[in-house]
Amino acid sequence: xxxxxxxxxxxxxxxxxxxxxxxxxxxxxxxxxxxxxxxxxxxxxxxxxxxxxxxxxxxxxxxxxxxxxxxxxxxxxxxxxxxxxxxxxxxxxxxxxxxxxxxxxxxxxxxxxxxxxxxxxxxxxxxxxxxxxxxxxxxxxxxxxxxxxxxxxxxxxxxxxxxxxxxxxxxxxxxxxxxxxxxxxxxxxxxxxxxxxxxxxxxxxxxxxxxxxxxxxxxxxxxxxxxxxxxxxxxxxxxxxxxxxxxxxxxxxxxxxxxxxxxxxxxxxxxxxxxxxxxxxxxxxxxxxxxxxxxxxxxxxxxxxxx
Amino acid sequence: xxxxxxxxxxxxxxxxxxxxxxxxxxxxxxxxxxxxxxxxxxxxxxxxxxxxxxxxxxxxxxxxxxxxxxxxxxxxxxxxxxxxxxxxxxxxxxxxxxxxxxxxxxxxxxxxxxxxxxxxxxxxxxxxxxxxxxxxxxxxxxxxxxxxxxxxxxxxxxxxxxxxxxxxxxxxxxxxxxxxxxxxxxxxxxxxxxxxxxxxxxxxxxxxxxxxxxxxxxxxxxxxxxxxxxxxxxxxxxxxxxxxxxxxxxxxx
Numbered sequence: 001x002x003x004x005x006x007x008x009x010x011x012x013x014x015x016x017x018x019x020x021x022x023x024x025x026x027x028x029x030x031x032x033x034x035x036x037x038x039x040x041x042x043x044x045x046x047x048x049x050x051x052x053x054x055x056x057x058x059x060x061x062x063x064x065x066x067x068x069x070x071x072x073x074x075x076x077x078x079x080x081x082x083x084x085x086x087x088x089x090x091x092x093x094x095x096x097x098x099x100x101x102x103x104x105x106x107x108x109x110x111x112x113x114x115x116x117x118x119x120x121x122x123x124x125x126x127x128x129x130x131x132x133x134x135x136x137x138x139x140x141x142x143x144x145x146x147x148x149x150x151x152x153x154x155x156x157x158x159x160x161x162x163x164x165x166x167x168x169x170x171x172x173x174x175x176x177x178x179x180x181x182x183x184x185x186x187x188x189x190x191x192x193x194x195x196x197x198x199x200x201x202x203x204x205x206x207x208x209x210x211x212x213x214x215x216x217x218x219x220x221x222x223x224x225x226x227x228x229x230x231x232x233x234x235x236x237x238x239x240x241x242x243x244x245x246x247x248x249x250x251x252x253x254x255x256x257x258x259x260x261x262x263x264x265x266x267x268x269x270x271x272x273x274x275x276x277x278x279x280x281x282x283x284x285x286x287x288x289x290x291x292x293x294x295x296x297x298x299x300x301x302x303x304x305x306x307x
Numbered sequence: 308x309x310x311x312x313x314x315x316x317x318x319x320x321x322x323x324x325x326x327x328x329x330x331x332x333x334x335x336x337x338x339x340x341x342x343x344x345x346x347x348x349x350x351x352x353x354x355x356x357x358x359x360x361x362x363x364x365x366x367x368x369x370x371x372x373x374x375x376x377x378x379x380x381x382x383x384x385x386x387x388x389x390x391x392x393x394x395x396x397x398x399x400x401x402x403x404x405x406x407x408x409x410x411x412x413x414x415x416x417x418x419x420x421x422x423x424x425x426x427x428x429x430x431x432x433x434x435x436x437x438x439x440x441x442x443x444x445x446x447x448x449x450x451x452x453x454x455x456x457x458x459x460x461x462x463x464x465x466x467x468x469x470x471x472x473x474x475x476x477x478x479x480x481x482x483x484x485x486x487x488x489x490x491x492x493x494x495x496x497x498x499x500x501x502x503x504x505x506x507x508x509x510x511x512x513x514x515x516x517x518x519x520x521x522x523x524x525x526x527x528x529x530x531x532x533x534x535x536x537x538x539x540x541x542x543x544x545x546x547x548x549x550x551x552x553x554x555x556x557x558x559x560x
Contacts, residue, residue, distance in 0.1 A: 002343040006521075067548035068548075238533055246547075290392055300381070
């Protein structure tokens with residue numbers, strides 16, 4: 001069944017979109033990530049204009065994060081003050097990101113920057129996750145204990161403006177969380193992702209937060225950053241396609257249910273290896289697109305902003 | 308007296324040109340883009356009205372064009388910089404039709420003289436208009452060729468020589484298939500009767516392509532009340548997220 005998307009101005013198969021949302025939802029339920037890093041490149045592949053794909057991707061991330069954070073709140077695994085501090089950085093980052101996005105769109109380099117960001121961030125995070133998960137698996141085989149290193153004192157703890165974060169059990173300066181929030185906000189706006197896959201490692205390794213509260217807090221702040229990104233894209237670029245978002249969300253919600261059930265049957269390390277491989281595969285695919293000679297050297301763009 | 312004679316002469320000279328008139332119609336002149344829009348068939352038909360027997364001489368040619376709304380297009384070319392393929396050169400075309408189809412009763416070269424083509428802008432390359440801004444590349448031709456090639460591959464530009472069926476040099480019909488990736492606007496249909504490469508008569512009418520229903524409502528909302536539209540998209544996402552979490556909980560219990 002073909003459906004005409006009012007903003008993207010293309011006609012696509014509705015079942016393809018439901019299926020796409022479903023697959024991403026399945027992975028999102030399986031691995032506990034928003035799935036924005038997958039949906040946006042997949043939308044590029046099926047011919048949705050990049051501006052629409054990025055803006056609509058942000059809208060879809062709102063839905064999956066809301067769904068996830070509600071469950072985390074019930075487990076009391078959300079550090080609200082930390083979320084708000086990250087937020088402040090995130091909103092500043094989002095504004096900067098949208099500005100950069102519009103500038104790059106005008107220069108015709110947006111595709112390159114989006115692709116490069118994906119390759120660099122997905123590639124490095126995928127490799128780190130793969131290494132970490134393999135190390136855990138090896139260590140379990142040997143039967144050695146995990147060494148827990150928390151409360152390392154480094155440069156992060158020497159900064160001013162300290163604040164207590166009770167749920168995380170931290171007493172640190174607000175500057176590093178604001179910086180992390182800012183960086184994720186910029187990426188969210190440019191890449192159309194929630195940034196969970198960057199936020200989570202940054203919270204664990206840079207801020208030293210306990211893993212227990214990391215996912216909930218990350219989801220909590222992603223809701224607001226991606227909601228803000230969606231609004232900014234809707235107002236400045238008018239590129240959010242609600243019809244497209246609806247189909248992706250519907251598929252995603254159903255997929256997430258199956259994903260969670262499937263996830264319960266697999267081991268955590270196995271899941272992390274699979275996710276790492278998936279992330280690396282996406283990065284390699286996008287990287288090859290940049291390195292190999294494209295099938296068509298020419299591309300057409302229609303300047304936006306017509307009445 | 309001389310003036311009257313001149314008038315009579317011009318009238319007489321003009322008469323052969325008006326000896327063949329087009330009478331034409333469309334299967335429908337309104338196309339609604341609904342959510343399930345999947346392209347549309349349109350039939351353009353007509354007849355040649357003559358006050359006197361068909362003139363001797365070169366054979367009659369019929370050309371039907373269908374042109375979508377014009378708009379600027381930027382054509383970019385990638386090249387390899389630092390090992391990575393990036394957009395480097397670009398050419399802006401001020402106005403290119405979003406859709407352009409030409410159907411003819413015989414090969415275009417046989418029924419249309421190049422100078423007539425220049426005046427009437429019938430063939431695809433001539434339907435593209437002026438470049439926008441200064442041209443920064445040494446040769447813009449590969450860029451316009453790429454524009455025509457990409458749009459032809461997308462089914463947006465096409466030339467169907469021989470697609471106009473001409474019966475007894477009087478009745479003609481042309482079938483057009485409008486693709487699913489149409490943009491809305493006023494589409495112009497032009498019909499040309501030619502003899503010996505020159506236009507004998509022409510006829511022009513419009514087809515209105517509009518989003519209708521939900522598509523129209525959403526589009527207008529997104530342009531005119533962007534903040535409300537954004538809030539609506541967010542509300543939808545938040546509701547779907549909440550509903551999913553609730554449904555999960557109910558299924559678990």
